[in-house]
Amino acid sequence: MSTQEFSSPRSEYTHIRVSPLTLNIGAEISGVDLGAPLAPEALAEVSAAFVDWKVIFFRGQNLDHAQHVSFARQMGEPTIGHAVFGHEDEFPEVYSIAKHRTANSIRGASMARAWTDWHTDITAAINPPMASILRGVTIPPFGGDTLWTNLAAAYRALSPALQSFVEGLNGIHRFEAPAEPDAKKDYAELIEKRRLESVHPLVTVHPVSGEKILYVSPAFLQEIEGLAPRESQALLEFLWEHSVRQDFTVRFKWQPGDLAMWDNRSTAHLAPSDIFQTDFDRQLYRITLVGETQRGTDGRASRAIAGLPILSAREELALAQSS
Numbered sequence: 462m463s464t465q466e467f468s469s470p471r472s473e474y475t476h477i478r479v480s481p482l483t484l485n486i487g488a489e490i491s492g493v494d495l496g497a498p499l500a501p502e503a504l505a506e507v508s509a510a511f512v513d514w515k516v517i518f519f520r521g522q523n524l525d526h527a528q529h530v531s532f533a534r535q536m537g538e539p540t541i542g543h544a545v546f547g548h549e550d551e552f553p554e555v556y557s558i559a560k561h562r563t564a565n566s567i568r569g570a571s572m573a574r575a576w577t578d579w580h581t582d583i584t585a586a587i588n589p590p591m592a593s594i595l596r597g598v599t600i601p602p603f604g605g606d607t608l609w610t611n612l613a614a615a616y617r618a619l620s621p622a623l624q625s626f627v628e629g630l631n632g633i634h635r636f637e638a639p640a641e642p643d644a645k646k647d648y649a650e651l652i653e654k655r656r657l658e659s660v661h662p663l664v665t666v667h668p669v670s671g672e673k674i675l676y677v678s679p680a681f682l683q684e685i686e687g688l689a690p691r692e693s694q695a696l697l698e699f700l701w702e703h704s705v706r707q708d709f710t711v712r713f714k715w716q717p718g719d720l721a722m723w724d725n726r727s728t729a730h731l732a733p734s735d736i737f738q739t740d741f742d743r744q745l746y747r748i749t750l751v752g753e754t755q756r757g758t759d760g761r762a763s764r765a766i767a768g769l770p771i772l773s774a775r776e777e778l779a780l781a782q783s784s
């Protein structure tokens with residue numbers, strides 16, 4: 462990338478401090494206490510930094526569940542904890558990111574490639590969450606870092622010829638249990654209970670920044686509509702490998718009490734796998750915010766093949782009670 466092509470995220474911040482961690486993605490925010498409601502000016506700047514830097518980090522906030530929920534409500538409408546895997550009993554908005562959660566029970570079943578396990582949260586839904594807010598509670602002394610990648614930078618780094626080719630394509634995103642015989646039964650049953658499958662443009666337009674996004678969530682995107690199977694697989698493998706290139710990524714070393722908030726419309730992320738090589742525990746909690754249907758560069762919208770949109774915690778609970 463030439464220096465002329467690089468446009469640094471541009472907002473001016475006067476009520477918060479924003480310290481970028483890399484050229485393309487990730488900034489630490491200081492000068493705010495998330496345990497109490499933010500002043501409108503600070504909230505507006507946090508929202509701007511979130512879109513500009515795509516993942517923002519707040520050190521040492523030490524929030525409890527209730528404070529986590531009330532911060533999330535200032536940023537948007539919290540979804541049900543996890544549409545497939547459930548939520549904390551007393552806090553329907555909160556999903557436990559425990560080391561040995563059900564979602565991790567199928568680990569190790571497949572061949573690891575550069576993009577393995579990278580994902581954008583729940584892109585199998587027609588309206589994937591717009592943001593995820595993750596809070597660290599128990600953090601190993603070393604290991605357990607999380608990585609994010611900037612999918613707008615990934616799009617910009619493609620050649621104009623490939624950019625215009627992929628803009629016309631749609632991806633089929635599916636939540637599915639691996640075909641391996643050792644795929645755990647309760648994992649497969651939960652996925653079957655809320656089957657989610659959607660078609661999204663392969664290049665989306667960010668509703669706030671207007672940036673074009675290479676929307677290729679590796680763990681959910683299964684095929685490209687209209688291509689022959691080998692064409693689809695070869696192109697996806699190229700796009701996945703490209704989208705996790707080191708210069709688009711940031712790696713975060715957690716401390717207990719830290720909070721990360723990412724723009725789920727413009728990033729993918731990777732949960733650590735090194736934690737399974739040690740006995741160290743690791744416990745985080747996540748809240749996601751209700752998202753919208755994606756749009757392609759020509760304005761075309763996502764389509765659901767299976768499954769309802771992911772609604773707010775309130776609406777999901779009401780639905781569950783009435784069924």
Ligand SMILES: O=C(O)CCC(=O)C(=O)O
Pocket residue numbers: 558582593595606607730731732733745747
């Ligand atoms: O464990 C992590 O660091 C991230 C887990 C994850 O994928 C998520 O919270 O969406």
Ligand SMILES: [Fe+2]
Pocket residue numbers: 580581582730
């Ligand atoms: Fe995730």
